[in-house]
Amino acid sequence: MKTKALYSGSFDPLTMGHMNIICRAAKLYDELTIGVISNPAKEAMFSLEEREDMLKAALKDLKNVKVDHFSGLLADYVNRKGFDVVVRGLRATTDFEYEIQMAQMNARLFNESVETVFLMTDPQYSFLSSSMIKEVYSLGGCIDGLVPDEILKRMVR
Numbered sequence: 001m002k003t004k005a006l007y008s009g010s011f012d013p014l015t016m017g018h019m020n021i022i023c024r025a026a027k028l029y030d031e032l033t034i035g036v037i038s039n040p041a042k043e044a045m046f047s048l049e050e051r052e053d054m055l056k057a058a059l060k061d062l063k064n065v066k067v068d069h070f071s072g073l074l075a076d077y078v079n080r081k082g083f084d085v086v087v088r089g090l091r092a093t094t095d096f097e098y099e100i101q102m103a104q105m106n107a108r109l110f111n112e113s114v115e116t117v118f119l120m121t122d123p124q125y126s127f128l129s130s131s132m133i134k135e136v137y138s139l140g141g142c143i144d145g146l147v148p149d150e151i152l153k154r155m156v157r
């Protein structure tokens, strides 16, 4: 049976930290879906459509990866789509506090066999977050190598 995994986030914008987790998860599971969170209440740099387009462009060579979006409760989306695994990335111990709470709550909400799996960040990206990228870029700092080239081009535009 095929193992279907989900990796979700806002991806506003997609960073090399996200890319690293996606490439590694794509090797571990038969099918990986990138679930872009649609939250109209949260102000984003890129619209949902733009974020999905950017992900599709950046991930076009990964044949078992597809891009989707959802709103509302993650567990509802996971149960409805029949995912087996939810992949999360862990950067620092500060992520751990939040992630363990979330994973334990989700364990109550997910269908029985769904597991949350954590992949440790590649140390070269452990400081990297979308909000850090936005802040540095908006203040004129160089973000070369921290987001995929395709994303950088769109940010410049």
Ligand code: ADP
Binding pocket: 008, 009, 010, 011, 012, 013, 015, 016, 017, 018, 021, 087, 088, 089, 090, 091, 095, 120, 121, 122, 125, 126, 127, 128, 129, 130, 131
């Ligand atoms: P976004 O930054 O796109 O809003 P989130 O913060 O919701 O995304 O993160 C989505 C997932 O990606 C989370 O599991 C998060 O821990 C992980 N992640 C984000 N940045 C990195 C990174 N630099 N290295 C590893 N995992 C990361």
